Amino acid sequence: MSKVNQIDKEVSVTAVYFGNGSSFKTFPRQIECDGDTYTFSEGLQLVVKKGQELFKIFDMTDGSAHYRLRNDTATRSWRLLSITQN
Numbered sequence: 001m002s003k004v005n006q007i008d009k010e011v012s013v014t015a016v017y018f019g020n021g022s023s024f025k026t027f028p029r030q031i032e033c034d035g036d037t038y039t040f041s042e043g044l045q046l047v048v049k050k051g052q053e054l055f056k057i058f059d060m061t062d063g064s065a066h067y068r069l070r071n072d073t074a075t076r077s078w079r080l081l082s083i084t085q086n
Contacts, residue, residue: 003085009033011069011080019045028058028069033080038062 014037015029030039043060056071066084071077 005083005085007033007080007082009080011078013078015039028060028078031067031069031078031080038067040067 011031011033013028013031016026017029019025019027025045027043027045028040030037032038039062040060041063043058046057046059048055048057054073056073058067058069058071060067060069064086066086068081068084070079070081072079
């Protein structure tokens with residue numbers, strides 16, 4: 001059974017990469033949160049529009065856990081929403 005830890009903290013994205021395929025989507029490769037560094041191997045991106053606000057939701061993995069991040073395109077801020085342990 002998976003355990004979901006709700007985090008909802010601002011993070012710093014310290015590295016990015018371009019996803020595979022025909023588009024030039026960028027994904028977070030590495031983040032820092034509370035002194036910890038998380039490095040991702042792959043992920044998915046979803047664009048959400050709420051009124052005039054535009055957010056990008058990222059479901060990332062490091063191979064052992066899954067991380068959900070939100071990027072606010074207006075403020076360019078990043079939040080780690082949750083970590084799911086397998």
